[in-house]
Amino acid sequence: MLEKLKKMISAADADYIDIRYEEKKTTTVSMAGRELKKAGSNSTDGFVVRALKDGGFSSVTVTREEDVPEAVKLAVQGASAMAGGGKNVVLAEVEPVQGYYEPELRGDPADVSLEDKIALLKKYNFIMLDQPEIANTNMVYSEVDREKFFVSSEGTSIRERVCTVSIAGEVVAGRSGVTQNVRAAVGGANGMADLLDRDDVFLKRAQIARQLLDAEPVKGGTYDVVINPSLTGVFIHEAFGHFSEADIIEDNPPLRAKMAMDSKIGSDVVTIVADTLIPNQVGYYKYDDEGVPVKTVPLMVNGVLKGRLHSRRTAAEFGEPVTGHCVAQDHGYEPIVRMGTIYLKKGEISLEDLLKQLGDGLYLCDGKGGQTSGENFTFGAQYGYIVKGGKIQEMIRDINIMGNLFTTMKNIEAMDDHMVLSERGGCGKGQMNIKSGYGGPSVLIRSMVVGGV
Amino acid sequence: MEKLLKIAESKGCRAEVYSLREKSVGMSKVNGAVSEVSASIQYGVSLRIIKDGKLGFAYTKNLIDREQLVENALASLKAGVDADYDFPASGSVNFTEDYHGEVESMSFPEMRKSVEQVEELYSGMKQGVLEVGAGCGTSETRIINTSGADLRQKDSSVYASGMMIYPGTSSGIRNIFYSSSSVSPFAPDAERAVDFFNSSLPEVEIGDSRMKVMFAPDSMYALTWRLGVATSAKAFYEKVSPLLNKRDQQIVSSRLSFISDPASDTTGRRVFDDEGVKTQRLPVVENGIFKAVYNNLDYASKTGEKPVGTGFRGGMWGGDRISMTPAPSLSHANFAYGDKSFQEMLAMIDRGVIIYGALGAHSGNILNGDLSIGLNPGLYVENGRVTGRVKDAMMAGNIYEMLSKVIAVESAAHYTDSMFTNPAILLDDISVVGS
Numbered sequence: 028m029l030e031k032l033k034k035m036i037s038a039a040d041a042d043y044i045d046i047r048y049e050e051k052k053t054t055t056v057s058m059a060g061r062e063l064k065k066a067g068s069n070s071t072d073g074f075v076v077r078a079l080k081d082g083g084f085s086s087v088t089v090t091r092e093e094d095v096p097e098a099v100k101l102a103v104q105g106a107s108a109m110a111g112g113g114k115n116v117v118l119a120e121v122e123p124v125q126g127y128y129e130p131e132l133r134g135d136p137a138d139v140s141l142e143d144k145i146a147l148l149k150k151y152n153f154i155m156l157d158q159p160e161i162a163n164t165n166m167v168y169s170e171v172d173r174e175k176f177f178v179s180s181e182g183t184s185i186r187e188r189v190c191t192v193s194i195a196g197e198v199v200a201g202r203s204g205v206t207q208n209v210r211a212a213v214g215g216a217n218g219m220a221d222l223l224d225r226d227d228v229f230l231k232r233a234q235i236a237r238q239l240l241d242a243e244p245v246k247g248g249t250y251d252v253v254i255n256p257s258l259t260g261v262f263i264h265e266a267f268g269h270f271s272e273a274d275i276i277e278d279n280p281p282l283r284a285k286m287a288m289d290s291k292i293g294s295d296v297v298t299i300v301a302d303t304l305i306p307n308q309v310g311y312y313k314y315d316d317e318g319v320p321v322k323t324v325p326l327m328v329n330g331v332l333k334g335r336l337h338s339r340r341t342a343a344e345f346g347e348p349v350t351g352h353c354v355a356q357d358h359g360y361e362p363i364v365r366m367g368t369i370y371l372k373k374g375e376i377s378l379e380d381l382l383k384q385l386g387d388g389l390y391l392c393d394g395k396g397g398q399t400s401g402e403n404f405t406f407g408a409q410y411g412y413i414v415k416g417g418k419i420q421e422m423i424r425d426i427n428i429m430g431n432l433f434t435t436m437k438n439i440e441a442m443d444d445h446m447v448l449s450e451r452g453g454c455g456k457g458q459m460n461i462k463s464g465y466g467g468p469s470v471l472i473r474s475m476v477v478g479g480v
Numbered sequence: 481m482e483k484l485l486k487i488a489e490s491k492g493c494r495a496e497v498y499s500l501r502e503k504s505v506g507m508s509k510v511n512g513a514v515s516e517v518s519a520s521i522q523y524g525v526s527l528r529i530i531k532d533g534k535l536g537f538a539y540t541k542n543l544i545d546r547e548q549l550v551e552n553a554l555a556s557l558k559a560g561v562d563a564d565y566d567f568p569a570s571g572s573v574n575f576t577e578d579y580h581g582e583v584e585s586m587s588f589p590e591m592r593k594s595v596e597q598v599e600e601l602y603s604g605m606k607q608g609v610l611e612v613g614a615g616c617g618t619s620e621t622r623i624i625n626t627s628g629a630d631l632r633q634k635d636s637s638v639y640a641s642g643m644m645i646y647p648g649t650s651s652g653i654r655n656i657f658y659s660s661s662s663v664s665p666f667a668p669d670a671e672r673a674v675d676f677f678n679s680s681l682p683e684v685e686i687g688d689s690r691m692k693v694m695f696a697p698d699s700m701y702a703l704t705w706r707l708g709v710a711t712s713a714k715a716f717y718e719k720v721s722p723l724l725n726k727r728d729q730q731i732v733s734s735r736l737s738f739i740s741d742p743a744s745d746t747t748g749r750r751v752f753d754d755e756g757v758k759t760q761r762l763p764v765v766e767n768g769i770f771k772a773v774y775n776n777l778d779y780a781s782k783t784g785e786k787p788v789g790t791g792f793r794g795g796m797w798g799g800d801r802i803s804m805t806p807a808p809s810l811s812h813a814n815f816a817y818g819d820k821s822f823q824e825m826l827a828m829i830d831r832g833v834i835i836y837g838a839l840g841a842h843s844g845n846i847l848n849g850d851l852s853i854g855l856n857p858g859l860y861v862e863n864g865r866v867t868g869r870v871k872d873a874m875m876a877g878n879i880y881e882m883l884s885k886v887i888a889v890e891s892a893a894h895y896t897d898s899m900f901t902n903p904a905i906l907l908d909d910i911s912v913v914g915s
Contacts, residue, residue, distance in 0.1 A: 086518045101519045278609060
């Protein structure tokens with residue numbers, strides 16, 4: 028395939044051109060309540076062509092091999108159309124790579140039958156459905172196995188396989204017309220072993236959903252909070268992580284100024300690292316989708332900005348090192364700057380001591396989605412507790428937090444000594460990235476705006 | 481496609497073949513410089529089969545090996561997914577009214593000209609970042625099934641957009657202009673947006689209070705999402721909808737009607753849904769009264785109701801239609817117009833906010849109708865005039881309670897980024913939490 032790709036772009040009239048072919052095999056099994064809704068495996072493939080000409084840069088995606096010549100032509104035409112009236116695109120220089128990566132899976136999902144995958148999903152689904160007052164579930168077994176072939180006119184040639192599995196969804200508790208739901212998820216990029224013997228996870232999620240039926244909605248206001256590792260992960264990903272993606276800030280001069288290297292953004296206790304190379308994590312990959320080996324990037328050290336995530340284009344634009352973070356959802360998309368694994372470094376005290384330091388406030392648990400818009404962010408917590416005098420009191424629900432990145436990073440006061448990384452990714456930024464891993468310890472933040480219902 | 485159908489039929493299956501070919505080209509410009517040029521040609525075929533009351537499904541982006549595709553669908557029968565329905569005998573339709581051939585040949589220079597025209601509309605903005613874009617595309621859908629249906633639809637679309645972003649942020653005010661042939665940006669919408677943008681440059685701290693809240697068309701999706709989840713036949717079949725026993729009852733203000741009408745949708749008409757069922761006008765909520773649930777073939781069968789032509793592929797945020805099976809969908813539903821102009825509604829606000837963007841609309845208990853969103857941006861209004869934008873503020877409530885407090889609905893609708901065309905609505909006495 029690599030030789031075929033080289034031929035496809037060999038005659039292009041461009042200063043630079045690359046092509047990525049990808050075969051994506053997916054297996055999906057879904058259940059709604061006690062009913063199986065979908066089960067099967069499928070395979071799709073497609074090509075992404077990118078061309079640079081006279082400072083213009085353009086991309087084209089096609090699904091059929093017969094359309095590749097038109098894609099090459101369109102990419103060059105698009106680049107030419109941009110040239111002279113747009114940004115003068117330069118790609119940061121990189122050494123050509125001849126690469127191959129095949130993950131060492133603990134149980135290759137390709138070797139497991141569809142029947143066994145259905146049985147596993149059913150087992151966890153029924154563990155939840157069999158609990159008292161559980162009204163419904165929506166659960167999905169998802170397996171995405173991508174084999175990628177990348178060739179560039181600079182001589183880079185890479186074949187890489189990335190494979191993720193998950194069992195995830197929601198469990199809904201109901202009583203007298205009132206429902207409460209929480210999310211449940213296990214998974215990773217380490218093979219089927221990530222999914223086995225996880226009964227306790229699903230049992231606990233069903234129990235939390237039921238407990239929420241008796242919880243009170245949080246009263247909107249400004250609180251001091253401790254967020255647990257799951258929520259910390261969402262917070263670091265949403266509030267800071269996206270802001271460290273160079274393409275998010277590149278066209279916004281005030282934001283670029285605020286995010287200048289060596290700026291003091293956070294409190295002294297805050298250290299954040301983008302480490303996609305942590306083994307066995309959902310965010311792990313070796314080469315990004317423009318053929319650059321990924322690097323570990325310290326983004327913030329003791330509150331001071333020290334790094335940023337880049338594509339080759341943004342690295343050149345910012346005059347900073349390439350990092351290998353230009354990633355596409357699949358063959359239907361051009362790559363853009365994305366996070367792999369990002370985490371907040373843990374502290375040295377116990378959770379108990381962290382709550383004592385909090386005093387009165389809220390202990391908020393487990394992310395329920397989040398979103399960022401420049402320096403503003405919001406994310407939901409699946410449940411939480413009122414804390415009085417450092418002691419956990421009654422459960423609360425319907426919790427959403429909003430904040431400003433710069434204010435909040437300076438309001439981080441302490442973290443505990445236990446870090447957890449997410450098992451499942453899923454970040455939308457025009458396209459989905461299921462390999463966005465994140466995490467951290469429990470974190471004490473002062474003065475958060477919490478919206479209740 | 482016919483060969484594929486025959487192979488499936490020869491294996492004793494009822495079958496449906498869905499094919500889609502889409503071509504699109506787009507260009508965007510940031511602060512006067514072209515920032516992105518991209519194109520896409522996507523093709524795909526998906527196959528659903530029903531055998532012995534069970535459903536099988538398979539898809540491909542390259543229809544090379546038809547036998548293998550049928551084998552994949554047959555293999556998925558093992559899952560035992562029930563299918564107590566047949567594919568509809570919808571006859572033959574070839575709908576091309578929204579296809580304009582000239583769109584196929586739009587060139588990059590033409591697109592650049594279109595972008596520059598949009599850019600001109602926003603020349604009055606005083607500060608911030610201006611993002612403009614333009615694009616065009618065509619799509620061809622065909623559905624054939626073993627009940628004899630042969631349904632084709634070919635569309636073209638052209639869009640232009642402008643977004644003014646506040647200095648130092650990523651939030652702003654956006655306009656979308658859309659047509660099936662050549663797009664003509666609507667200058668009054670852009671002028672109002674520029675005026676509001678300039679007036680809302682100062683940040684305002686509002687504290688916690690109750691006030692009037694206007695949902696601009698761009699943020700209405702946060703409401704329709706929750707209403708849609710609760711009125712789906714899926715939520716009724718699973719008995720988890722908060723509206724289970726409320727059909728024909730008043731659930732929101734009588735000023736509101738929420739109607740699915742795919743054949744009249746100005747952002748892409750559909751005369752049949754993605755299962756080949758003829759679409760129809762379906763008032764889900766009419767004058768505040770909950771009238772109907774929407775379904776697909778599967779949930780129509782399960783709930784004992786007739787299919788209403790709302791089985792569409794693609795999720796809330798779009799998605800790959802080939803790889804997704806049809807589900808109950810309100811992707812062509814909008815709120816009906818009211819009787820007040822936007823300016824009249826603005827004049828009704830003594831103190832309040834206009835929500836132009838909802839941050840975090842996907843979190844919270846959506847099924848229950850709970851909503852807790854960041855105002856991003858939220859334009860602060862005093863005595864009918866925009867005087868700033870609120871800093872770090874959230875709005876929270878339950879949509880059924882909130883939508884009972886509607887005091888005005890706009891007499892026009894606007895295209896939005898989410899491709900819904902909604903009017904603005906004005907609510908009274910809503911909790912807003914600010915810094």
